[in-house]
Amino acid sequence: MYQYDQYDQKMVDTRVEEFRDQVNRRLAGELTEDQFKPLRLMNGLYLQLHAYMLRVAIPYGTLNGKQMRMLGHIARKYDRDYGHFTTRQNIQYNWIKLEDAPDILADLASVEMHAIQTSGNCIRNISSDQFAGATADEIADPRPWAEILRQWSSFHPEFSYLPRKFKIAVIASDEDRAAMRLHDIGIQLIHNDAGELGAKFFVGGGMGRTPMIAPEIRDFVPADELISYAEACLRVYNRYGRRDNKYKARIKILIHELGAEEYIRQVEQEFTHMKELGLNPPVEELARITGYFADPPFEDGASDDIDLSDPDFALWVDQNTAAHKQAGYAIATISLKPRSGIPGDASSAQIDLMADLAEQFSFDELRVTHSQNIVLPHVKKSDLYTLWQKLDEAGLAPANLDLITDSIACPGLDYCSLANARSIPLAQKISERFADLGRQRELGELKLKISGCINACGHHHAGHIGILGVDRKGTENYQLLLGGSAAEDTSLAKITGPGFSEDGVIDAIETVTDLYLEQREDGERFIDTYRRVGMERFKEAIYG
Amino acid sequence: MKILTGNDLKTGDVTWWTGQDWSRHVEDAVDVEDHADTILREEEAARRVNVPYVIEAEQTEDGPRPAHIKDRVRALGPTVRPDLTLKPADPEAGNWVI
Numbered sequence: 001m002y003q004y005d006q007y008d009q010k011m012v013d014t015r016v017e018e019f020r021d022q023v024n025r026r027l028a029g030e031l032t033e034d035q036f037k038p039l040r041l042m043n044g045l046y047l048q049l050h051a052y053m054l055r056v057a058i059p060y061g062t063l064n065g066k067q068m069r070m071l072g073h074i075a076r077k078y079d080r081d082y083g084h085f086t087t088r089q090n091i092q093y094n095w096i097k098l099e100d101a102p103d104i105l106a107d108l109a110s111v112e113m114h115a116i117q118t119s120g121n122c123i124r125n126i127s128s129d130q131f132a133g134a135t136a137d138e139i140a141d142p143r144p145w146a147e148i149l150r151q152w153s154s155f156h157p158e159f160s161y162l163p164r165k166f167k168i169a170v171i172a173s174d175e176d177r178a179a180m181r182l183h184d185i186g187i188q189l190i191h192n193d194a195g196e197l198g199a200k201f202f203v204g205g206g207m208g209r210t211p212m213i214a215p216e217i218r219d220f221v222p223a224d225e226l227i228s229y230a231e232a233c234l235r236v237y238n239r240y241g242r243r244d245n246k247y248k249a250r251i252k253i254l255i256h257e258l259g260a261e262e263y264i265r266q267v268e269q270e271f272t273h274m275k276e277l278g279l280n281p282p283v284e285e286l287a288r289i290t291g292y293f294a295d296p297p298f299e300d301g302a303s304d305d306i307d308l309s310d311p312d313f314a315l316w317v318d319q320n321t322a323a324h325k326q327a328g329y330a331i332a333t334i335s336l337k338p339r340s341g342i343p344g345d346a347s348s349a350q351i352d353l354m355a356d357l358a359e360q361f362s363f364d365e366l367r368v369t370h371s372q373n374i375v376l377p378h379v380k381k382s383d384l385y386t387l388w389q390k391l392d393e394a395g396l397a398p399a400n401l402d403l404i405t406d407s408i409a410c411p412g413l414d415y416c417s418l419a420n421a422r423s424i425p426l427a428q429k430i431s432e433r434f435a436d437l438g439r440q441r442e443l444g445e446l447k448l449k450i451s452g453c454i455n456a457c458g459h460h461h462a463g464h465i466g467i468l469g470v471d472r473k474g475t476e477n478y479q480l481l482l483g484g485s486a487a488e489d490t491s492l493a494k495i496t497g498p499g500f501s502e503d504g505v506i507d508a509i510e511t512v513t514d515l516y517l518e519q520r521e522d523g524e525r526f527i528d529t530y531r532r533v534g535m536e537r538f539k540e541a542i543y544g
Numbered sequence: 545m546k547i548l549t550g551n552d553l554k555t556g557d558v559t560w561w562t563g564q565d566w567s568r569h570v571e572d573a574v575d576v577e578d579h580a581d582t583i584l585r586e587e588e589a590a591r592r593v594n595v596p597y598v599i600e601a602e603q604t605e606d607g608p609r610p611a612h613i614k615d616r617v618r619a620l621g622p623t624v625r626p627d628l629t630l631k632p633a634d635p636e637a638g639n640w641v642i
């Protein structure tokens with residue numbers, strides 16, 4: 001894992017003291033709320049429905065046990081004993097007191113963490129593949145590149161006041177676990193025909209009120225020019241993005257209006273100029289950063305055998321572990337979607353336990369996924385049973401990864417001031433309706449995603465089944481969408497028709513899954529059957 | 545009726561204008577009729593409330609009930625965590641929101 005150098009630490013410590021002063025001035029009445037609001041947002045502090053909410057950055061979703069334990073400490077000391085892991089691989093606390101915020105940031109800084117650029121019209125936390133550095137299917141480890149992008153984008157003077165927020169994802173395998181093409185910039189590391197490392201750039205994706213899949217704008221950027229190319233992409237956006245209209249200010253709208261061809265032309269022109277400026281990190285710096293992401297000391301010859309005689313454990317292994325690049329090891333995903341639970345929530349005790357388990361079983365590494373789960377990336381197969389037992393005791397062993405109850409849900413109207421409808425109760429009721437694990441496994445991979453408003457923090461556009469909560473004359477109403485995907489077969493879901501009540505939409509989901517079971521052919525996932533059969537057949541089943 | 549709400553500056557707690565002060569309980573809210581703007585201006589300037597605004601509410605036997613569900617969620621707390629609401633001992637409290 002990357003470790004702060006003196007510059008990183010100084011920047012973060014300085015920011016803490018700066019914010020402490022700003023909070024004191026606000027509390028003393030020297031700053032109005034209008035003056036203070038942009039300052040607190042730059043430090044991830046929102047004012048939500050019930051209290052201040054603090055969003056803490058977890059760079060590309062990666063953290064160690066000490067950092068995770070600090071997240072538990074903050075939940076216990078400053079909040080109400082829990083945290084909420086988000087679809088941006090971050091964590092949010094819902095009950096923060098303004099007067100505590102500087103101390104929380106100081107605590108975070110003591111473990112090389114912060115809340116900078118988790119809000120505002122800047123480049124947000126870089127996201128990546130939660131299996132990075134562990135999976136066998138990547139062509140390189142994307143984390144060093146995510147880290148370089150993090151350093152480049154942190155406090156970037158030119159990109160601190162963009163037309164709108166800006167999200168970047170980096171992956172390094174053909175299988176997309178990071179919703180890469182639904183980011184403002186999606187970067188896929190690849191090798192060219194000569195075997196050189198570089199990146200394919202996709203620009204102009206996103207969800208929100210106008211969902212778009214990012215078009216490919218360059219098939220190969222040499223790795224050592226990646227930063228210059230990203231800078232060129234941002235510069236064109238910063239120059240021409242619609243600052244006059246918040247709803248048309250994202251880069252996806254600019255590219256849609258300009259046309260990809262014209263945007264590419266301008267980026268290439270800018271790129272030619274950028275290359276003359278020497279912005280790319282020196283080779284020594286690339287090597288220094290890459291060095292932090294070296295493999296941990298795996299045990300050679302570790303056994304691939306797993307005793308699966310405990311049937312519950314066997315189900316968990318089958319559902320929640322993935323192939324590791326190192327023989328004798330597995331990637332284990334801890335589902336934060338217990339029956340009737342709140343997707344992404346974890347108590348301080350659970351957070352502490354996950355920190356302990358990472359130290360004990362995963363070379364002190366954890367990852368947060370955009371699906372609101374936690375990954376232990378390097379677990380020796382011979383340790384899996386002990387790990388599972390400890391997780392199970394703490395309610396952290398649902399064997400439902402990628403199944404219908406592993407739903408994504410935004411905080412919705414229970415917490416969020418932007419929401420129009422509640423998301424979490426719906427996720428809980430679906431979890432109850434489909435509680436039978438045998439039934440879930442019969443349905444197979446089914447990505448269900450729920451948003452409480454059109455801003456789409458719950459990724460409903462990318463759900464095999466998506467749900468969008470809307471306000472219909474003061475009453476919560478839910479639109480059902482089908483056919484989305486955030487994976488390498490990225491697609492946007494379409495609305496089935498008129499919306500439903502809370503119970504009505506759950507019934508409709510059951511109708512849809514029943515039809516899938518009736519119609520599916522060998523080996524088809526829900527999304528495959530939907531794509532083959534088409535929306536009309538599903539609409540008929542739902543609406544008659 | 546029209547009632548005033550906002551958040552406490554220090555804690556962020558949801559508060560309601562009682563006619564003299566700010567309470568955490570919506571039951572204490574009073575009808576401000578046409579005086580909202582003056583009260584909001586004075587109270588925000590004195591930092592007794594943060595980001596206050598006026599909402600429509602209905603007077604009921606149990607006190608004012610905000611017209612919009614968002615403000616009812618604010619008044620009670622998250623419906624998915626009854627233990628964190630203002631009425632943790634009342635299992636039916638969430639029905640008031642819906």
